[in-house]
Amino acid sequence: MFMVFFSLIHLPGYGQQAAGSLLLSGGTDLARTDAPGVIRRYQLGAELNYFYLHSLSFLGGYEINYNRPNHVALGSRFYPIEPLFVRVRGLVGKESDVALGAGYSHNLTYRLRLEGMLDYYAVSNIFGLRVGIGFLIN
Numbered sequence: 001m002f003m004v005f006f007s008l009i010h011l012p013g014y015g016q017q018a019a020g021s022l023l024l025s026g027g028t029d030l031a032r033t034d035a036p037g038v039i040r041r042y043q044l045g046a047e048l049n050y051f052y053l054h055s056l057s058f059l060g061g062y063e064i065n066y067n068r069p070n071h072v073a074l075g076s077r078f079y080p081i082e083p084l085f086v087r088v089r090g091l092v093g094k095e096s097d098v099a100l101g102a103g104y105s106h107n108l109t110y111r112l113r114l115e116g117m118l119d120y121y122a123v124s125n126i127f128g129l130r131v132g133i134g135f136l137i138n
Helices: 002-009
Strands: 022-032 043-053 056-065 071-081 084-092 097-107 112-121 126-137
Touching (some): 043 071, 043 126, 056 084, 071 097, 084 112
Antiparallel strands (some): 022 043, 043 056, 071 084, 097 112, 112 126
16 A cells, blocks of 8 residues: 555656645635534635645645634645546544545636535544645745
8 A cells, every 4th residue: 555655656747737836725614514504614724835745745724713712723635637536634623523535626726726625524423524725936
């Protein structure tokens, strides 16, 4: 398994991001399995990804919750095949959690991206569907 992962991250990249690029993004959850009703539960997030390789980034961010504690997010994204990615985030703070997700990134322009993600929050056993926008900084 480690050998497959190692070989995938060293494949030549076809995406616009290069090693050393930054991706500033923000998003909101459209739906969550713990939502009691419309506008009674929302979550907004912002994050900054640093691309160590074209297909691997490390991220830091902040999650704002309507009726739960806010969190600092630390994690990583991996693009096995552009434009698809998988991500892992640790949500640090009161009621900490681990989010495992997968997403799709659609380039609107060279620098602007529309992203859709599905996250599973392992500790709280919740699924969330998120949409966001990202801005690539080379």
